[in-house]
Amino acid sequence: MTDGDAALLEELRDMWMTYDPPPPGLVATMIAAVAAADLDAEWEMLTLVRDSRDEPAAQVRGLATSRILYFTAAEGWSLDAELDDGQVRGQLLDFDGDMGAVEIVVDTTDGQSWTTALDEVGFFTLGAEPTGSVRFTVRDSGRSATSRWIEL
Amino acid sequence: MSEDRRTEGQSDQSPWDMASGAFIAWRSGDAAAMDELVATMTPILWHVVRAYGHDRQTAEDVIQATWLGFVRLHRTIEDPQAVASWLITSARRGAAAHTRAARRATPVQDETLHAALPDAESAEALAMLDDEASRLWGAVATVDERCRKLLRVVAFMDRPDYQSISQDLDMPVGSIGPTRARCLAKVRTALMKGGER
Numbered sequence: 011m012t013d014g015d016a017a018l019l020e021e022l023r024d025m026w027m028t029y030d031p032p033p034p035g036l037v038a039t040m041i042a043a044v045a046a047a048d049l050d051a052e053w054e055m056l057t058l059v060r061d062s063r064d065e066p067a068a069q070v071r072g073l074a075t076s077r078i079l080y081f082t083a084a085e086g087w088s089l090d091a092e093l094d095d096g097q098v099r100g101q102l103l104d105f106d107g108d109m110g111a112v113e114i115v116v117d118t119t120d121g122q123s124w125t126t127a128l129d130e131v132g133f134f135t136l137g138a139e140p141t142g143s144v145r146f147t148v149r150d151s152g153r154s155a156t157s158r159w160i161e162l
Numbered sequence: 163m164s165e166d167r168r169t170e171g172q173s174d175q176s177p178w179d180m181a182s183g184a185f186i187a188w189r190s191g192d193a194a195a196m197d198e199l200v201a202t203m204t205p206i207l208w209h210v211v212r213a214y215g216h217d218r219q220t221a222e223d224v225i226q227a228t229w230l231g232f233v234r235l236h237r238t239i240e241d242p243q244a245v246a247s248w249l250i251t252s253a254r255r256g257a258a259a260h261t262r263a264a265r266r267a268t269p270v271q272d273e274t275l276h277a278a279l280p281d282a283e284s285a286e287a288l289a290m291l292d293d294e295a296s297r298l299w300g301a302v303a304t305v306d307e308r309c310r311k312l313l314r315v316v317a318f319m320d321r322p323d324y325q326s327i328s329q330d331l332d333m334p335v336g337s338i339g340p341t342r343a344r345c346l347a348k349v350r351t352a353l354m355k356g357g358e359r
Binding site: 011012015018019020021022023024025026027028029030031032033036037039040041043044045047149154158159 | 229299
């Protein structure tokens with residue numbers, strides 16, 4: 011683009027901003043609309059309801075090194091996850107959709123990310139050693155639920 | 163070199179960079195960052211949708227649908243840098259779909275109407291306009307609709323995504339650049355003629 015064209019385009023942009031600006035309340039209206047939609051999407055949140063770190067060690071199954079996390083979604087299904095010795099294992103429970111279309115994503119604040127599918131009964135296993143804080147996402151076609159960050 | 167009349171051009175950051183920064187912050191749990199993203203991109207979406215000749219209410223509806231779609235689908239955006247382009251493309255598709263749906267109704271030549279009958283809120287702005295800008299407005303009103311649409315969309319895109327514009331405007335990707343130059347030349351010619359209607 012020539013300098014002349016760039017300058018004219020710039021003038022045109024100014025002209026449109028002056029002649030046909032967005033209505034005064036438009037931004038506020040959109041912020042409100044997005045905030046409301048975001049609330050509707052809260053069922054998508056994966057809520058941590060149980061964390062083995064908060065329990066007496068005696069109640070922890072198996073090795074003391076493992077960390078057990080249990081999440082629920084407002085839709086009624088839940089995700090069980092166990093981090094132990096280079097593996098992240100778990101199961102999706104009471105899920106109504108197609109198990110075959112579901113992906114489990116594990117992200118960390120250190121920038122690591124692992125993704126895996128479920129087997130037909132909802133189990134998953136990942137060879138992964140997350141560090142930092144970890145976050146779980148359950149994804150099926152077009153929808154997903156993500157947990158908050160959990161410190162390891 | 164044209165003087166910069168933009169008041170919001172104070173920061174060095176382009177809206178595109180601000181948008182991706184806000185998007186990244188929002189995804190990592192900063193709820194307030196979403197407001198910043200909406201505030202940054204909504205005015206740009208306005209101009210993009212208005213380029214399709216929709217009236218103000220329809221334009222607002224299209225923009226709202228764009229944002230709601232974004233809330234629903236934001237996880238499908240792999241590259242945070244692409245968030246502005248994603249929103250603009252989505253708004254353009256919404257605007258184009260609305261145009262098709264409204265074909266049966268007679269489209270209002272909103273651009274010219276708006277210039278001829280400024281509403282209350284822009285009357286003040288019009289009064290402050292210098293002669294140059296009003297001549298420019300008159301000149302733009304005389305070029306064909308396709309040119310007007312292309313120029314308005316491109317004027318508000320930092321990194322034009324020619325691939326998707328070309329689909330909307332039904333022209334080959336390679337011809338967007340030359341077409342833009344031709345459309346700007348038409349505006350210049352109209353300016354020299356005085357831009358009278």
